[in-house]
Amino acid sequence: xxxxxxxxxxxxxxxxxxxxxxxxxxxxxxxxxxxxxxxxxxxxxxxxxxxxxxxxxxxxxxxxxxxxxxxxxxxxxxxxxxxxxxxxxxxxxxxxxxxxxxxxxxxxxxxxxxxxxxxxxxxxxxxxxxxxxxxxxxxxxxxxxxxxxxxxxxxxxxxxxxxxxxxxxxxxxxxxxxxxxxxxxxxxxxxxxxxxxxxxxxxxxxxxxxxxxxxxxxxxxxxxxxxxxxxxxxxxxxx
Amino acid sequence: xxxxxxxxxxxxxxxxxxxxxxxxxxxxxxxxxxxxxxxxxxxxxxxxxxxxxxxxxxxxxxxxxxxxxxxxxxxxxxxxxxxxxxxxxxxxxxxxxxxxxxxxxxxxxxxxxxxxxxxxxxxxxxxxxxxxxxxxxxxxxxxxxxxxxxxxxxxxxxxxxxxxxxxxxxxxxxxxxxxxxxxxxxxxxxxxxxxxxxxxxxxxxxxxxxxxxxxxxxxxxxxxxxxxxxxxxxxxxxxxxxxxxxxxxxxxxxxxxxxxxxxxxxxxxxxxxxxxxxxxxxxxxxxxxxxxxxxxxxxxxxxxxxxxxxxxxxxxxxxxxxxxxxxxxxxxxxxxxxxxxxxxxxxxxxxxxxxxxxxxxxxxxxxxxxxxxxxxxxxxxxxxxxxxxxxxxxxxxxxxxxxxxxxxxxxxxxxxxxxxxxxxxxxxxxxxxxxxxxxxxxxxxxxxxxxxxxxxxxxxxxxxxxxxxxxxxxxxxxxx
Numbered sequence: 001x002x003x004x005x006x007x008x009x010x011x012x013x014x015x016x017x018x019x020x021x022x023x024x025x026x027x028x029x030x031x032x033x034x035x036x037x038x039x040x041x042x043x044x045x046x047x048x049x050x051x052x053x054x055x056x057x058x059x060x061x062x063x064x065x066x067x068x069x070x071x072x073x074x075x076x077x078x079x080x081x082x083x084x085x086x087x088x089x090x091x092x093x094x095x096x097x098x099x100x101x102x103x104x105x106x107x108x109x110x111x112x113x114x115x116x117x118x119x120x121x122x123x124x125x126x127x128x129x130x131x132x133x134x135x136x137x138x139x140x141x142x143x144x145x146x147x148x149x150x151x152x153x154x155x156x157x158x159x160x161x162x163x164x165x166x167x168x169x170x171x172x173x174x175x176x177x178x179x180x181x182x183x184x185x186x187x188x189x190x191x192x193x194x195x196x197x198x199x200x201x202x203x204x205x206x207x208x209x210x211x212x213x214x215x216x217x218x219x220x221x222x223x224x225x226x227x228x229x230x231x232x233x234x235x236x237x238x239x
Numbered sequence: 240x241x242x243x244x245x246x247x248x249x250x251x252x253x254x255x256x257x258x259x260x261x262x263x264x265x266x267x268x269x270x271x272x273x274x275x276x277x278x279x280x281x282x283x284x285x286x287x288x289x290x291x292x293x294x295x296x297x298x299x300x301x302x303x304x305x306x307x308x309x310x311x312x313x314x315x316x317x318x319x320x321x322x323x324x325x326x327x328x329x330x331x332x333x334x335x336x337x338x339x340x341x342x343x344x345x346x347x348x349x350x351x352x353x354x355x356x357x358x359x360x361x362x363x364x365x366x367x368x369x370x371x372x373x374x375x376x377x378x379x380x381x382x383x384x385x386x387x388x389x390x391x392x393x394x395x396x397x398x399x400x401x402x403x404x405x406x407x408x409x410x411x412x413x414x415x416x417x418x419x420x421x422x423x424x425x426x427x428x429x430x431x432x433x434x435x436x437x438x439x440x441x442x443x444x445x446x447x448x449x450x451x452x453x454x455x456x457x458x459x460x461x462x463x464x465x466x467x468x469x470x471x472x473x474x475x476x477x478x479x480x481x482x483x484x485x486x487x488x489x490x491x492x493x494x495x496x497x498x499x500x501x502x503x504x505x506x507x508x509x510x511x512x513x514x515x516x517x518x519x520x521x522x523x524x525x526x527x528x529x530x531x532x533x534x535x536x537x538x539x540x541x542x543x544x545x546x547x548x549x550x551x552x553x554x555x556x557x558x559x560x561x562x563x564x565x566x567x568x569x570x571x572x573x574x575x576x577x578x579x580x581x582x583x584x585x586x587x588x589x590x591x592x593x594x595x596x597x598x599x600x601x602x603x604x605x606x607x608x609x610x611x612x613x614x615x616x617x618x619x620x621x622x623x624x625x626x627x628x629x630x631x632x633x634x635x636x637x638x639x640x641x642x643x644x645x646x647x648x649x650x651x652x653x654x655x656x657x658x659x660x661x662x663x664x665x666x667x668x669x670x671x672x673x674x675x676x677x678x679x680x681x682x683x684x685x686x687x688x689x690x691x692x693x694x695x696x697x698x699x700x701x702x703x704x705x706x707x708x709x710x711x712x713x714x715x716x717x718x719x
Binding site: 101102104134135137138143209211212213214215216217218219220 | 289290291293294296297298301401402403406407408409411412416417603632633634
């Protein structure tokens with residue numbers, strides 16, 4: 001612990017943080033997992049999905065953007081917060097067409113994995129919006145099925161900040177806001193299979209599809225066949 | 240006052256999916272017309288359009304929870320063609336074969352023991368509460384236990400090759416996504432002798448039933464027809480995974496032989512009738528009246544020149560000897576044929592397990608893209624055709640599926656009428672036992688109605704009688 005380091009608490013566990021770190025960054029380093037969907041390592045924090053909502057000092061805040069502070073008491077995995085997160089994830093399922101049994105992202109999908117972690121047994125409380133959005137398969141190497149998009153904005157930030165391209169962006173407002181590409185279709189953008197925005201870890205669901213991959217990873221060897229989402233971060237505590 | 244009546248059996252039970260039978264009786268209580276209606280509509284051929292080719296084998300297998308592997312593999316074979324792959328790496332083809340033979344084995348065991356055995360053990364007219372698998376288990380616990388373990392073996396073969404017992408992902412366009420680890424192989428080999436012994440006992444049961452009840456079997460819904468399947472291209476042997484078309488006339492003469500299945504539409508055409516969601520395929524050059532044909536285990540015994548595993552081949556010789564080598568038309572002999580295939584599956588699985596190619600690491604081939612692909616296999620219930628067209632963006636633009644139950648549509652309808660005429664005509668009171676005779680005839684085809692209309696579950700059998708003005712005059716129901 002250096003001079004500028006300080007401590008705070010998550011669910012009663014003392015966490016050491018450096019000055020300028022967010023609650024989530026400090027928690028990750030300490031091996032405490034805070035669920036998240038729009039946040040991704042290497043991309044700037046956005047705080048839009050609210051799945052990382054924690055109670056800090058009695059207020060609900062996004063752990064990915066809220067700076068840690070000395071002596072702060074944070075509630076993370078309480079029944080109340082878990083329910084709130086589950087509600088958010090359920091609404092994401094209802095907003096899109098998330099047909100896990102036939103989706104090639106199944107087993108590698110963070111939304112599906114989050115639903116398992118949060119014990120979401122059946123998304124039945126809200127009406128399905130059942131959007132009908134065409135699949136954009138115009139690009140020779142990439143396809144886009146925005147029926148599965150959760151508007152996390154990870155591809156937008158990766159394309160802008162890492163690839164310096166701006167292939168992806170939002171159109172529309174409010175409930176009508178959705179992902180779009182900077183062109184008439186994907187084939188008319190400068191998207192490339194080598195882009196960071198297209199890499200397999202950036203899209204958390206099966207929206208950005210790398211053609212030809214399909215179901216090449218056998219069941220049992222997919223990312224979340226190995227454990228619940230967050231198990232790698234939580235594994236650090238045992239090291 | 241005499242009146243014409245309509246009898247409806249809805250749904251038909253102990254089959255896969257939903258269907259109903261209607262029987263029209265005239266004023267003299269004679270059967271005027273009898274039809275098997277398929278009342279479910281699934282629509283896979285339409286909603287697969289627009290999906291990417293790599294997704295197809297996983298999406299279309301959701302047609303069915305009983306033999307999804309058949310659709311999975313047929314679609315994968317069609318996608319192989321679209322991806323320009325004419326020859327899979329040996330590991331890929333053998334893993335797919337292992338998956339398929341495991342699937343056929345478990346499906347046949349399910350049909351014979353769980354669905355048909357109550358009829359065969361207790362009689363077609365036995366009370367409904369007697370005609371179920373639980374009564375079989377009560378009366379013959381060891382037989383029931385073996386049936387369950389044999390099915391489990393087949394299901395575990397599927398899990399080892401596809402990742403899951405139901406709706407896995409093993410077959411991918413151009414290959415397979417896994418090989419078989421040595422330890423998994425050894426686990427199966429440790430059980431194979433039991434499986435071989437039990438499958439031969441099941442075969443003996445089916446054969447003895449057919450032989451001991453020859454009079455019933457010969458008379459029950461038996462009529463001549465054409466038969467069709469794929470057979471191995473080189474020598475006409477039974478091959479459930481790959482081959483070329485062979486169709487035979489009732490006398491055994493070939494209608495076409497070793498025909499490239501990718502030209503199926505040159506020889507087959509589908510008729511549509513207003514009262515059923517299921518189409519009626521027939522051989523184009525012969526027309527709908529004489530060109531209809533049957534598929535399935537018995538059809539395969541009739542069309543194949545021989546079986547390339549010794550125990551099953553000897554058993555087929557015995558079956559074919561009953562009709563002096565000519566096609567066998569007794570639908571109840573389907574059970575015998577089905578159990579011959581179970582023995583064949585176990586022998587083939589054993590041989591595959593001893594093949595080191597299953598541990599190979601070359602899993603996928605690539606080729607030059609094509610626009611159209613056709614995959615044909617012999618599924619448990621018979622021939623299965625998957626036909627797709629894919630555009631330059633890799634999206635499906637066309638899909639046509641001809642499943643085994645569709646091939647057998649005309650045959651099942653004729654069987655229903657045959658049994659109705661023999662068992663219902665002239666009777667004022669229609670009993671539950673009489674109605675089960677009709678279901679037995681349909682069940683012998685092991686129809687998968689959900690696949691055929693591109694359903695599920697168990698519902699009560701309902702019979703309704705209508706007068707000449709179509710007014711409901713009586714109804715009765717029986718539970719499954």
